[in-house]
Amino acid sequence: MKKRLIIEIVCGVIIFAVGYFVGDASAVKRVNETVDSKVSQEASMAQTASSRPKEKMYKIGEEGASGNLVMKILGVQETNTVEGGDSSQTKTTDQKYIVVKLQLTNKSQAAIQYSDEDFVLGDSKTKTQYKANTDAGAAANNKETIYKENNEFVGENDDINPNTPKQTYIAFEVPKDFNLQNAVLINTKNGKTTGFYLK
Numbered sequence: 001m002k003k004r005l006i007i008e009i010v011c012g013v014i015i016f017a018v019g020y021f022v023g024d025a026s027a028v029k030r031v032n033e034t035v036d037s038k039v040s041q042e043a044s045m046a047q048t049a050s051s052r053p054k055e056k057m058y059k060i061g062e063e064g065a066s067g068n069l070v071m072k073i074l075g076v077q078e079t080n081t082v083e084g085g086d087s088s089q090t091k092t093t094d095q096k097y098i099v100v101k102l103q104l105t106n107k108s109q110a111a112i113q114y115s116d117e118d119f120v121l122g123d124s125k126t127k128t129q130y131k132a133n134t135d136a137g138a139a140a141n142n143k144e145t146i147y148k149e150n151n152e153f154v155g156e157n158d159d160i161n162p163n164t165p166k167q168t169y170i171a172f173e174v175p176k177d178f179n180l181q182n183a184v185l186i187n188t189k190n191g192k193t194t195g196f197y198l199k
Contacts, residue, residue: 057184057195066118066187066194068108069160074167075101076198078180082171084139085147091136091171098172099140100185100198103165104154111159114168118189121172125182136171144169 058064116132144153
């Protein structure tokens with residue numbers, strides 16, 4: 001009786017061990033198949049994306065359209081201080097600001113506005129992206145629109161009438177070692193992306 005019990009226990013252990021390793025092997029096989037299918041899908045998506053035409057990049061002084069807004073970069077400045085209309089509006093940083101002077105022309109039939117959120121400053125080398133600093137941009141624009149009463153300028157969310165070119169400033173706070181040589185201003189409006197080299 002003891003012999004039979006020992007044989008049954010040994011057989012049970014052997015069956016458990018075989019089941020464990022066979023089950024483990026099939027689990028590994030299922031994981032590998034899932035990974036392979038995901039890699040194939042991503043490779044297919046990457047190939048499709050690379051076959052699409054790339055968006056045109058514009059140089060300083062060239063006009064580029066994003067939706068109904070035609071833009072042209074008039075100038076770029078690196079600074080650690082953006083002057084406002086008075087000293088209380090002046091913005092400073094321990095890093096640096098990239099201040100982009102733009103000309104915006106509305107090509108639609110009704111007044112439109114722009115938003116700082118439509119703009120990103122990209123570093124083509126590190127692939128880092130910086131959001132616009134609305135306080136610094138507003139300080140620069142308020143100096144022109146309010147204190148100098150310059151009708152050629154508009155601020156964020158001001159109306160831009162059709163076919164009337166207006167100027168504005170967009171400011172970005174970036175690290176001190178940010179290189180303008182790698183800078184790209186990116187505008188995304190209505191699902192369309194337009195890029196501008198800053199140097």
